[in-house]
Structures are given as structure tokens and as C-alpha cells.
Amino acid sequence: MTTVHRLLDEAFAGVEPSPEVQDLKEEIRANLSARAAELEAQGVTSDVAARRAFDELGDVRALVADAQADVAAETGGAPRTPLQEAFAVAQQQRVRPKPRFVLGVVLASLVFAALVALCVLAALDVVPLPGHVVAVLLVTASSAAGFVVGLSLSQETTTNHPMPANRAGLYYLATGLVVLALLLAVFVPLGVFASWIYVVAAASLVVGGVLFTMLGVTQTNRKKAWVRDVARAQATGHHYDRFEQDPAVAARFGVYTMVIWLTAFVVFVVLGLTVGWAWSWLTFVVALAVMMLVLARMLFASTGEQQK
Template sequence: MTTVHRLLDDAFAGVEPSPEVQDLKEEIRANLEARAAELQAGGASPDHAARRAFDELGDVRALVADAQADVAAETGGAPRTPMQEAFAAAQQHRVRPRPRFVLGIVLASLVFAALVAVCVLAALDVFALPALVVAALLLTASSAAGFVVGSSLSQETSTNHPMPSSRAGGYYLATGLTVLALLLAVFVLLGAFDPWMYVVAGAALVVGGVLFTMLGVTQTNRKKAWVRDVARAHASGHHFDRFDHDPAAAARFGVYTVVIWLAAFVVFVVLGLTVGWAWSWLTFVVALAVMMLVLARMLFRSTEEQQKQ
């Protein structure tokens, strides 16, 4: 019934959110799904059945206006403040986490902490572990950290629709690579690995950073319709989010990011082989600063630039 949900969200776009409006929306949704199911049983395709059921419903905004008029008559017409509206909407749309998700997050966190603790003890010579085993344990711990992030993003919340599994998987991979890079660097300092492992850590950090950036600049608004409506109704300021309105700028920033991090990795390796690995990590600090400056320059246009559009 994806088409039903999409049509209904479009019909309610711009309608001032409130618990009463949400109740009406859910009632309409149930009726539409029931009617669409009847039409599908008669041989109609899911998309055609949803659209026909929606057409039979009539003017949704008129139904909403009637419902709001009834509520106003019952309450004496006293309007809610924006804060009251936001609080009421949040209470109305509260989503409880699934037990399986909570259990998975807890177990993954415990696995991460336990594996890192074992590797630290091995690095401090409390007991002996081969370097290959330590590397495997750190890889598993990084995967557990990535699971926490990816699984959390794929959950339905009170304000966001669940992220698609493929994109959540991208965040899982980016998080895992970044955490792995940091762990490898720390354990080289602890003496668990030879200095050449810095190259592996640097490569993982570059790939993870580039992946995070690409996912970030291509991220769409996952806010629920009622959250977007509240934000539009009570938004203030004059900032202009360029990436939302100019996909080409987002693509250019992604290219700039790849170039910055690849150049940083090359400089990192060169400095590590010449000056020393401890100082070579400053390359990534500089690269991050440059990337943030480029982001600040590209993401927001000034009020004057906005007015020229």
C-alpha cells in the first residue's frame, strides 16, 4: 500500500499538524487501504486500486477543514501555540523501539567493548596474542560499531522514516572503516603492530571519510510530513541550503572531497616514510579543516546571493 501512503502524505502536505488531524489521517488511511484491497481483489493493479480509492474519497482538504472546525467549536476556538503543537505532535507520533533492535544494539556494544578490551590487554603484554588475531578482533569490533550506526539509522522513529537498508548499509561500512582506522592507529602506538600498519589505517580513514561525505551530501529529507509542516510553519532566519536546491553543487563537493582526501593520503604516506608516522597524521587534520572550509563556502549562500535567484 505504498501508493496509498504517498498519496495521503501529498494530500496532507501543508495542513497544520495536530493530534486531531493525525487521527483523521489514520482513519482515512485505514478506509483507503480497505477500499484498495477490495479493488485489488477485483483484479485492479495495486497502483490503480490506490488511486481509484483516493479519487472516490473526494476532497481530502475539505474533510480536514470540517474536522478542524469541529475541534475549534469544542475548544472554543482557542489556538495552540507553536510549542504546544510540536509537543502534541511528538506525543501523537511516538514510536517504540522494537525489542529485537534494542537487544541487537546492546549485544553489539558489548561485543565492541569486550573485543577492544581484549586487544588492549594483549598489547600491554598481559597475555600473548598473534598480531593477525588482534587485527581480526579489531576488524570485528569495528564491524560491531558500524552495526550500531547502520541499524539505528534503519529504524522508524518519531520524526524520521526508516532509512533504506542500502543507504544504512553505506553508513555501516563508513563507520566500520573509520573506527577500524582509529583502532589500528592506536594499537600501532601501543606496539601491537608494525608502523607500516599506519598505511592501512590511513587508507581505511580516507575511504570511510569519502563515503561519509558522499552519503551526507546525497541524503534526502527523511522527516515525516507532520515534522516538515511544523518546521515550515515556524521556521525563522534567512539561510539558504544550497545542496537541497542545487544537486550539481552537491556533486561538485563530492568530487572536491575525494580529491582532498586522496591528496591527503598521498602526503600522509610520504611524510610517514620521511619525517615520521607520528607527525604524518597531521595531514588528515589539515584535510578535514580544508574540507570543512569548502563545505561552509559551498553549502550556504549569503542573503544577497539568495535574493539574486
């Protein structure tokens, strides 16, 4: 239950990580999950059940303080270095990949490799396949590549909470579009497709790039509480990230990026139909350079802005 996990991580935020604390956390997690399951069986929604079970638990920090005091009494209070603490907690927090996830990623990767290889053989006239069949195979291969990304992001890892299914699905779509654009662009010079397919590839690339940008600037912190605690404990300096400090800046960058790439796409089509497709691709090089300049300007504040 994701709600139980997040409530527990919030309660343990700021608590010095250690194997003992992690053991206590996992024990509390099991009790909370069991109690929440009982409440859900009585007809309570999962979110309400998790919060009610958490409220019934009482003061979590008091439990942590008592456990730390007991450990200190047993060990004589011998301190460990931050690196030792971080390594010990990481070992406690390890999440093993689910067998079905591993199987899904392996199968999707094999499908991608096999379909691309088949399309290459068709382009070399080794395997006779018409152009529309190659196009379908490339779309399927791109979908397989997106599936690997989306499935991977939806899994819980040692350091990250799982990404919501809808958001992971958007990453799947964005990845599939970008990969499809690259594959189509590669197979046009091989004579499989006509030059107008560059327009389809460009549209796919722009939509995928815009999706990636929007997902990136709206991404919330998925790091688990213990990861953030260790990072803060080991931090040696301060990094001013405007996207983290000011969500409005991140939103503006998303809008600017969409405008840049949509404009680039329009110019690409116009140049392709007038000057020629061989030179029209320079539009995207210019668009990428402009986007990087905007990113550098918006992501990091100037010295004067940092001091405000």
C-alpha cells in the same frame, strides 16, 4: 508500507497539525493500508496498490477540512498556541522502538565493548593473542559499531521516515571503516602492529570519509510532514542553505572532498615512507582544514548571492 506513509504525508503537507488531524490521519492510514493489502493479494504490486487505494479515497484535504470544522464547532474555536500544538502532535506521533531493534543495538554494543577490551588486554600482554587475531577482533568490533549505526538509521522514528536498507548499509560500511581506522591507529603505538598498518588505517579512514561525504550530500529530506509543518510555523528567520537550494553545489562538494582526501592519502604515504610516519599524520590535519574551508565557502552563499 512505506509508499502509503509517504503519499499520506504528502497529502497532509501544509495542513495545520493538531491531535484531531493526527487522529484522522491515522484512521485514513489504517484504511489505506488495509485496501492496499487487498489489492496486493490480487497480484498488484505494492506501489501501484498504494496509489490506487489513495486514488479511491478521494480528496483528503476535504476530509481534513470537515474534521477541523467539526472540532471547531465542539470546542467553540478556542485557539491553541503553536507550542501547544507542536507538543500535542509530537505526543500523537510518538513511535516506540521495536524490541528486536533494542536487542540488536544492545548486543552489538556489548560485542564492540568486549572485543575492544580483549584487544587492550592483549596489547598489555595480559591475554596472549597474536597480532592477526587482534586484527580480526578489531575488524569484528568495527563491524559491530557500523551495525549499530546502520540499524538505527533503518528504523522509523517519531520525526523521521526509515532510511532505505541499501543506504543504511552504506552508512554501516562507512562507520565500520572509520572506526577500524581509529582502532588500528591506536593499537600501533601499543606495539600490537607494525608501523605500516598506518597505511591500512589511512586508507580505511579515507574511504570511510568519502563514503560519509557522498551519503551526506545526496541525502534527501527524511523528516515527516508534521515536523516540517511545525518547523515552518515556528520559524523566526530564513536560513539560506546552498546544498538544499542547489543540488549541483552539493555534488561538486562531494567531488572536491573525494579529491582532497585521496590527495591527502597519497601525500601521507609518500611522507611516511620518506620523512617518517610520526609527521605524515599532519597531512590529514591539513586536508581537514581545507575541506572545512571549502565547506564554509560552498554551503553558505555570500550576501550578494542570497539577494539574486
